[in-house]
Amino acid sequence: GNSVTQMEGPVTLSEEAFLTINCTYTATGYPSLFWYVQYPGEGLQLLLKATKADDKGSNKGFEATYRKETTSFHLEKGSVQVSDSAVYFCALSITRQGAQKLVFGQGTRLTINP
């Protein structure tokens, strides 16, 4: 079946530290991969995506590369800020009959201390 496994949280870092949140997936077919972010009190926002192998998604200093050989889509940022504190969800999507269905990882809570 289709599933996503994320690094266990919570993760606490100091401002300007390097961030990696690991994500691996299992899928039939060729999924698209996503990172969503949930800031306190808000909904899920798309952070970045990659639709095929070796694609790199990037946004707001975050990056993730679609690695088919290791079935991974790790999220990285070179220098985190306090405002990056949020819950991060890795997800894959399967498209069937035009409708996209997202399968989420369990989420990783990130706290950045000044």
Place this chain on the structure above:
Amino acid sequence: EPEVTQTPSHQVTQMGQEVILRCVPISNHLYFYWYRQILGQKVEFLVSFYNNEISEKSEIFDDQFSVERPDGSNFTLKIRSTKLEDSAMYFCASMETGGRSPLHFGNGTRLTVT
């Protein structure tokens, strides 16, 4: 930027009562979804809806659940007779076209069943 809006933000109901969660998707979007997140667990797919009918539903979406798009702008999720285990955050999402377009999520409705 247009957004998906959900009301209410928090709903408390007694076990056995019917509850309706409301969503206004982005106006030109064609695909609509409900997801839920039980506290501390993964975000789970419930149902997708396209062209005025359900296109896919999960095993969670049993006979107690129904969805409707009554007037071309609202998209509702009804739970006929709530159970304690229905307590969760419910997210509505919409997508503009099929295939690999991103999903846009609302801020969620926190449902508490007592």
